[in-house]
Amino acid sequence: DAGVIQSPRHEVTEMGQEVTLRCKPISGHDYLFWYRQTMMRGLELLIYFNNNVPIDDSGMPEDRFSAKMPNASFSTLKIQPSEPRDSAVYFCASTLRGRKPQHFGDGTRLSIL
Amino acid sequence: KNEVEQSPQNLTAQEGEFITINCSYSVGISALHWLQQHPGGGIVSLFMLSSGKKKHGRLIATINIQEKHSSLHITASHPRDSAVYICAVSRPGNQFYFGTGTSLTVIP
Numbered sequence: 721d722a723g724v725i726q727s728p729r730h731e732v733t734e735m736g737q738e739v740t741l742r743c744k745p746i747s748g749h750d751y752l753f754w755y756r757q758t759m760m761r762g763l764e765l766l767i768y769f770n771n772n773v774p775i776d777d778s779g780m781p782e783d784r785f786s787a788k789m790p791n792a793s794f795s796t797l798k799i800q801p802s803e804p805r806d807s808a809v810y811f812c813a814s815t816l817r818g819r820k821p822q823h824f825g826d827g828t829r830l831s832i833l
Numbered sequence: 834k835n836e837v838e839q840s841p842q843n844l845t846a847q848e849g850e851f852i853t854i855n856c857s858y859s860v861g862i863s864a865l866h867w868l869q870q871h872p873g874g875g876i877v878s879l880f881m882l883s884s885g886k887k888k889h890g891r892l893i894a895t896i897n898i899q900e901k902h903s904s905l906h907i908t909a910s911h912p913r914d915s916a917v918y919i920c921a922v923s924r925p926g927n928q929f930y931f932g933t934g935t936s937l938t939v940i941p
Contacts, residue, residue: 753929762919762931762932762933762934763919763921763931764931765928765929765931775926776926776928809874811876813876820881821866821878821879821880821881822866822878823878824868824875824876824877824878826874826875827874827875827876829874
């Protein structure tokens with residue numbers, strides 16, 4: 721079975737531009753998580769979904785960030801407008817019933833210039 | 834104060850050595866996770882445990898709920914074990930708290 725698939729792997733864009741990160745969870749998994757990793761703050765949970773419904777978005781840094789999960793096989797994390805401090809690696813992970821170890825995607829390395 | 838503390842931050846070992854990484858946490862949890870992140874950046878979930886001990890190959894994870902402490906042991910360490918090991922705890926409602934990681938280097 722394919723793992724969690726994230727795209728793009730790398731994104732470089734200018735400050736102020738809209739950025740969209742994509743994630744395809746493992747088929748059948750009902751929980752999806754978005755994380756951000758930086759040198760300064762380590763790994764942080766941004767938001768998670770259960771059965772496509774956002775459950776906890778308290779980790780989303782500010783209104784410039786939004787996440788959607790229109791169906792069980794696709795989620796997006798959008799930043800608009802982007803700022804240099806958003807530069808980080810963004811990971812998506814999925815799991816079944818939230819009680820099993822999570823499967824992580826390879827991450828999207830985002831650089832905002 | 835961090836909810837999850839790991840020690841040591843950095844660890845260098847000779848191939849074959851027995852390695853222990855420690856994790857202490859200060860909140861009530863539903864589960865504790867050990868993650869491995871290789872230099873290429875990918876993250877793999879090694880263990881998810883809420884009590885006792887789990888073993889997978891040369892890796893062993895233990896947890897003491899009363900003491901709010903977990904250890905990750907690597908027996909017969911190998912250079913390919915070189916990675917960052919991250920402890921995380923999940924709380925009811927799926928809140929997650931992460932440690933800052935332990936960077937392990939195993940020298941041949």
